[in-house]
Amino acid sequence: MKYATSSALTIAGTDPTGGAGIQADLKSFQEREVYGMSVVTSVVAQNTLGVQSIEHLSVSFIEKQLESVFNDIVPDVVKTGMIATPEMMEVVSHAIKSNHVPYVLDPVMVAKSGDHLMDKESRQTIREALVPLSTVITPNIPEAEELLEVSIQSTEDAEIAAKRIVEELGAQSAIVKGGHFAGDAIDILFDGKKIYKFPTERINTKHTHGTGCTYSAVIAAEIAKGKSIYESVAIAKQFITDAIRFSLEIGRGNGPTNHWGYRLQGVPENKTKEAN
Numbered sequence: 001m002k003y004a005t006s007s008a009l010t011i012a013g014t015d016p017t018g019g020a021g022i023q024a025d026l027k028s029f030q031e032r033e034v035y036g037m038s039v040v041t042s043v044v045a046q047n048t049l050g051v052q053s054i055e056h057l058s059v060s061f062i063e064k065q066l067e068s069v070f071n072d073i074v075p076d077v078v079k080t081g082m083i084a085t086p087e088m089m090e091v092v093s094h095a096i097k098s099n100h101v102p103y104v105l106d107p108v109m110v111a112k113s114g115d116h117l118m119d120k121e122s123r124q125t126i127r128e129a130l131v132p133l134s135t136v137i138t139p140n141i142p143e144a145e146e147l148l149e150v151s152i153q154s155t156e157d158a159e160i161a162a163k164r165i166v167e168e169l170g171a172q173s174a175i176v177k178g179g180h181f182a183g184d185a186i187d188i189l190f191d192g193k194k195i196y197k198f199p200t201e202r203i204n205t206k207h208t209h210g211t212g213c214t215y216s217a218v219i220a221a222e223i224a225k226g227k228s229i230y231e232s233v234a235i236a237k238q239f240i241t242d243a244i245r246f247s248l249e250i251g252r253g254n255g256p257t258n259h260w261g262y263r264l265q266g267v268p269e270n271k272t273k274e275a276n
């Protein structure tokens with residue numbers, strides 16, 4: 001039987017324990033019923049305790065993988081995660097420009113464990129080669145600070161940052177995620193016209209490995225299906241909140257999110273909060 005299905009390509013690094021990176025992206029695409037494809041940039045030896053070692057693939061081999069995908073199946077959306085070097089960013093930029101696909105940029109810089117996943121010298125290249133191509137960019141607070149070279153201390157600062165990322169750096173829309181603030185987890189979306197706030201109560205858990213990857217992958221999956229940026233973020237916010245509430249206490253460190261567990265067990269209605 002033939003199905004017409006939406007498809008998404010993730011270009012990112014790996015997590016052999018499955019909580020973050022390409023593995024988290026593919027699981028999230030599957031949960032949202034979108035056909036997932038992947039191009040590996042770096043192989044990362046990591047687990048719930050942190051990053052132990054990183055090996056980058058050569059730029060020419062990343063290019064070969066991109067050609068294999070784009071010469072056969074043009075995805076409905078591209079999502080990028082860990083892209084460590086300026087040279088890798090240039091080939092990814094070229095592939096996105098040549099194929100005119102919607103693009104979700106998760107500007108992965110430092111894992112929650114404190115390990116660096118992007119080289120320092122890539123900061124200017126991400127601003128120039130990737131941000132202006134993005135349909136939506138999804139920085140956390142430290143990443144937004146790095147992109148703009150400012151300090152973000154409040155929700156008001158995050159609103160200004162989301163606007164500046166669009167108006168000065170050239171993204172089509174920007175979500176500054178509130179996972180790193182204290183208090184409620186409030187994400188700020190600026191879609192080029194208006195600011196939207198997506199608040200949820202903070203869930204008291206240390207098991208949040210892979211939240212950013214999962215969130216941006218769901219946004220990408222919804223864009224692939226033709227949803228608006230606002231609708232895609234609203235769905236992703238609900239998804240990540242449910243997945244954190246059911247996060248897994250596996251491993252010896254910070255366990256991964258678990259939307260599959262939520263789907264199987266359900267969650268009491270009074271535990272969810274609508275985005276506004």
Ligand SMILES: Nc1ncnc2c1ncn2[C@@H]1O[C@H](COP(=O)(O)OP(=O)(O)O)[C@@H](O)[C@H]1O
Binds near residue numbers: 139185186
């Ligand atoms: N403890 C938490 N409770 C509820 N939501 C959270 C929590 N931590 C992160 N989030 C949400 O998870 C998503 C990813 O955010 P964040 O953790 O800041 O990204 P990253 O993994 O890139 O640092 C955002 O929607 C954020 O608001």
Ligand SMILES: Cc1ncc(COP(=O)(O)OP(=O)(O)O)c(N)n1
Binds near residue numbers: 046113208214
């Ligand atoms: C290969 C790879 N890419 C990205 C991350 C960062 O993932 P994130 O979702 O921000 O969650 P933490 O790992 O920071 O908890 C990663 N770890 N590995």
